[in-house]
Amino acid sequence: MLNTLPEALSIIFTLEGLLVLVLGTFLGIVLGALPGIGSTVAVAMVMPFTLTMGQAPAILLLLAIYAGSVYGGSVSAILINTPGTPQSAATCFDGFPMAQRGEAGLALGWATVASIIGGVVSAIVLILAAPTLAAFALNFGPIETFALVLLGLTCIVSVSEGSMLKGLIAGTIGLFLAVVGGDPITGEARFTFGQFQLLAGFDLLAVVIGVFAITEVLMRVSGPLDSSNRLTDFKGVVLPRFRDWSGRVKVLVKSVLIGNGIGILPGTGAATAAFISYAEAKRSSPNRAAFGRGEPDGIIASEAANNAVTGGALVPTMALGIPGDAVTAVMLATLTLHGITPGVRLMSDNPVLMGAIFTGFLLINLILLPLGMAVGKIAAPILRLPEAFMLVGIVLLSTVGVYFVRGNPFDLLVMVTAGIFGFILRRQGYPMAPLVIGMVLGPTLEISLRQGLILTNGSFGAFYAGHPIALVLGMITIVMLALPAVNRMRARQGADS
Amino acid sequence: MFERFKTTSCLAAIVCAGMASSAAAQEFPQQPVNLVVPFNAGGGTDLLIRGFAPAFAEALGGNVYVSNMAGGSGTVAAGSLAEEDPDGYRLGYWSMTVATVQPQIKDVPYDKDSWTPICSIAASPMILFTNAGSPFKTIDDAVEAVKDEPGRYLFGSSGPGAMTHLAAVAAFEGLGVLKDVRHLPFQGSGPALQAMAAGTIQFYADTEILMNSGDFRPLVVFAPERLESYPEVPTAAEAGIEPPLAELDLWGGLFAPHDLDPKIRDQLSEACGKAVASDEFQAFAERTATVLNYRDAESFDVFFRKQYDDNKVLIEAAGL
Numbered sequence: 162m163l164n165t166l167p168e169a170l171s172i173i174f175t176l177e178g179l180l181v182l183v184l185g186t187f188l189g190i191v192l193g194a195l196p197g198i199g200s201t202v203a204v205a206m207v208m209p210f211t212l213t214m215g216q217a218p219a220i221l222l223l224l225a226i227y228a229g230s231v232y233g234g235s236v237s238a239i240l241i242n243t244p245g246t247p248q249s250a251a252t253c254f255d256g257f258p259m260a261q262r263g264e265a266g267l268a269l270g271w272a273t274v275a276s277i278i279g280g281v282v283s284a285i286v287l288i289l290a291a292p293t294l295a296a297f298a299l300n301f302g303p304i305e306t307f308a309l310v311l312l313g314l315t316c317i318v319s320v321s322e323g324s325m326l327k328g329l330i331a332g333t334i335g336l337f338l339a340v341v342g343g344d345p346i347t348g349e350a351r352f353t354f355g356q357f358q359l360l361a362g363f364d365l366l367a368v369v370i371g372v373f374a375i376t377e378v379l380m381r382v383s384g385p386l387d388s389s390n391r392l393t394d395f396k397g398v399v400l401p402r403f404r405d406w407s408g409r410v411k412v413l414v415k416s417v418l419i420g421n422g423i424g425i426l427p428g429t430g431a432a433t434a435a436f437i438s439y440a441e442a443k444r445s446s447p448n449r450a451a452f453g454r455g456e457p458d459g460i461i462a463s464e465a466a467n468n469a470v471t472g473g474a475l476v477p478t479m480a481l482g483i484p485g486d487a488v489t490a491v492m493l494a495t496l497t498l499h500g501i502t503p504g505v506r507l508m509s510d511n512p513v514l515m516g517a518i519f520t521g522f523l524l525i526n527l528i529l530l531p532l533g534m535a536v537g538k539i540a541a542p543i544l545r546l547p548e549a550f551m552l553v554g555i556v557l558l559s560t561v562g563v564y565f566v567r568g569n570p571f572d573l574l575v576m577v578t579a580g581i582f583g584f585i586l587r588r589q590g591y592p593m594a595p596l597v598i599g600m601v602l603g604p605t606l607e608i609s610l611r612q613g614l615i616l617t618n619g620s621f622g623a624f625y626a627g628h629p630i631a632l633v634l635g636m637i638t639i640v641m642l643a644l645p646a647v648n649r650m651r652a653r654q655g656a657d658s
Numbered sequence: 659m660f661e662r663f664k665t666t667s668c669l670a671a672i673v674c675a676g677m678a679s680s681a682a683a684q685e686f687p688q689q690p691v692n693l694v695v696p697f698n699a700g701g702g703t704d705l706l707i708r709g710f711a712p713a714f715a716e717a718l719g720g721n722v723y724v725s726n727m728a729g730g731s732g733t734v735a736a737g738s739l740a741e742e743d744p745d746g747y748r749l750g751y752w753s754m755t756v757a758t759v760q761p762q763i764k765d766v767p768y769d770k771d772s773w774t775p776i777c778s779i780a781a782s783p784m785i786l787f788t789n790a791g792s793p794f795k796t797i798d799d800a801v802e803a804v805k806d807e808p809g810r811y812l813f814g815s816s817g818p819g820a821m822t823h824l825a826a827v828a829a830f831e832g833l834g835v836l837k838d839v840r841h842l843p844f845q846g847s848g849p850a851l852q853a854m855a856a857g858t859i860q861f862y863a864d865t866e867i868l869m870n871s872g873d874f875r876p877l878v879v880f881a882p883e884r885l886e887s888y889p890e891v892p893t894a895a896e897a898g899i900e901p902p903l904a905e906l907d908l909w910g911g912l913f914a915p916h917d918l919d920p921k922i923r924d925q926l927s928e929a930c931g932k933a934v935a936s937d938e939f940q941a942f943a944e945r946t947a948t949v950l951n952y953r954d955a956e957s958f959d960v961f962f963r964k965q966y967d968d969n970k971v972l973i974e975a976a977g978l
Contacts, residue, residue: 205698209708299856343730346843348818348978350764357737357766361729427852481855482871484848487698494705497867500945504871568727569734608845615842
């Protein structure tokens with residue numbers, strides 16, 4: 162790969178190549194920041210324009226949009242408590258409280274640096290070890306995936322602020338919402354009540370935008386509205402000082418590893434990675450007590466992980482020609498349209514092109530820094546608008562974004578209903594994070610469990626036997642669930658003696 | 659004064675009405691024509707229609723744009739279009755499964771009589787394949803192994819009722835061993851191909867372009883004749899699969915809601931034929947390994963209705 166580097170660089174360092182990188186990343190950040198337009202939609206929107214471009218610029222444009230949009234989702238999550246993409250939902254938990262405290266610029270600074278480090282590390286891993294890691298990922302069958310997702314579900318426990326019971330109820334509601342629609346194994350309709358629109362299930366994005374953006378707007382409208390009030394005080398991105406990082410490096414490293422690892426595995430995605438990483442940070446960070454009230458570690462955990470997924474998802478895509486998610490599927494389709502057969506021979510047959518793609522991907526992650534600062538400069542005056550305007554703007558953008566994804570008016574009904582429902586739940590003190598986690602993990606949990614049962618001929622007993630990876634993950638799950646109880650007991654004993 | 663106003667407005671109305679009717683008769687596309695893709699942007703179907711749209715626009719002499727309406731294996735878009743007025747400005751691209759299988763296995767608001775078929779565009783042969791390293795060199799080896807150890811081998815699919823599922827069912831049912839293999843559905847072709855590479859499943863059926871993405875060995879192809887690219891692989895009929903199972907065909911075509919004005923229908927159908935024959939679209943199809951198969955409105959209507967009934971056998975065999 163290294164011996165093709167000069168040739169690869171000569172592809173990137175042309176006017177077209179650089180223009181594609183800069184404009185693509187910038188556009189990606191803006192699209193990602195718009196509520197509703199997630200990475201998949203952003204990449205699919207741009208794809209038709211790549212048909213007239215050369216091979217390398219076409220793929221680089223899509224990669225730039227991809228990486229940019231994952232970062233862009235954090236901008237709206239922090240500034241207006243509306244995740245631009247589902248994978249930035251976990252960034253809201255600490256990002257928005259920081260913004261409310263008047264530290265919006267610094268919150269975005271943490272998100273920017275964490276995103277870049279996550280993206281750069283994942284790019285380096287992709288360049289150095291893609292074939293090896295892709296081969297390892299093949300060990301992850303349905304049973305291993307089930308064990309991993311089950312472990313992910315335990316993070317409901319750690320993100321349930323206030324009442325544990327209410328958190329678990331919200332999580333169960335989320336899991337139930339994921340059950341509505343066609344059965345993934347038999348195809349039968351479930352809980353559709355004769356409404357054929359429900360056959361497709363609830364759209365994740367419509368529900369996420371509903372319970373975050375619409376619920377937030379309702380919460381604010383129900384309080385006293387002051388026309389001179391601002392939603393957040395934001396003047397531009399403020400990068401964290403070097404010494405502020407002390408005590409946070411461990412969270413960063415762990416989050417990057419979690420994001421990258423989950424990205425490489427089939428069947429999961431950036432939203433799962435961000436939630437698991439956030440939950441792990443909340444469990445183990447030295448600053449865990451402040452989580453949920455504007456703790457930078459929460460932002461770092463979520464943003465480092467979701468950007469580390471990007472390079473991870475490209476590992477099976479580039480090494481095996483098998484798409485890791487919907488975004489990489491669009492990329493493979495684009496390769497095909499440019500006359501390149503994606504597959505196991507992709508890297509060996511096209512070394513120069515792959516070299517250009519990998520180097521370009523690294524560069525994209527580096528130019529996120531200046532471009533992120535630039536987007537901050539542009540967003541600042543918009544955020545100085547009175548709160549009432551902002552709230553109307555959020556509703557408008559959410560509506561357009563949600564409609565755009567599937568072109569289905571029914572999704573708007575889902576968004577508004579989820580918003581009202583979320584408002585009622587939040588008024589009663591139910592946290593929204595577990596609901597979204599349940600809905601994100603639910604479909605994977607179900608299909609992997611049922612696939613596993615087909616493989617073991619319906620035997621739950623045979624599930625973990627003969628699957629060492631699943632067994633280890635299962636044991637970690639039990640420890641994660643038991644730890645809080647054990648700690649509490651120890652604390653009580655300590656107090657007694 | 660009032661009289662004169664009445665006369666002029668009468669005259670104006672007559673003139674306007676005359677202009678409107680002549681305009682409708684002469685130049686049909688007075689506004690852009692919308693092609694609805696029932697799946698997400700970026701997928702195989704979406705690509706095909708985005709490649710087709712410019713050629714179709716040129717042949718039609720008007721503007722054409724593509725929109726996506728995903729969900730419910732394509733039934734959300736089809737159900738929504740079925741209820742619209744047949745004005746010819748909104749056409750859906752339905753595959754064989756959306757048009758003939760889904761309405762017979764799900765409670766959707768459309769059926770055989772909901773459409774004015776316009777034209778068929780593509781028909782990609784489905785291939786049943788296994789891993790290149792597998793001990794099964796031919797379809798006979800596979801059938802023998804399955805018979806020796808019933809219940810041991812699995813075939814995957816991209817989802818229940820999907821073409822990948824039906825093709826594998828057609829093959830194993832046609833060879834009389836469907837009860838001896840197990841079905842493992844995935845969500846999309848990506849995870850299923852990954853499971854093939856990992857050896858979790860032994861058989862999978864998809865189009866040639868997907869099969870070429872990995873190290874796989876074709877066993878049987880659903881086509882009337884052997885493929886040029888794989889002359890040694892037998893067709894379904896040669897492998898001993900009988901019709902109608904052997905005639906499985908992943909076709910797709912344009913549909914308008916039923917009762918479309920026959921004049922507009924023929925105009926659209928003709929433009930579709932020109933577009934399919936255009937150099938531009940032919941080159942596109944070659945790049946994407948798509949097999950084109952144009953049928954005009956009348957023959958597509960007959961074909962579609964026969965398929966709708968023939969596929970009942972397949973649906974029953976798949977247990978859907």
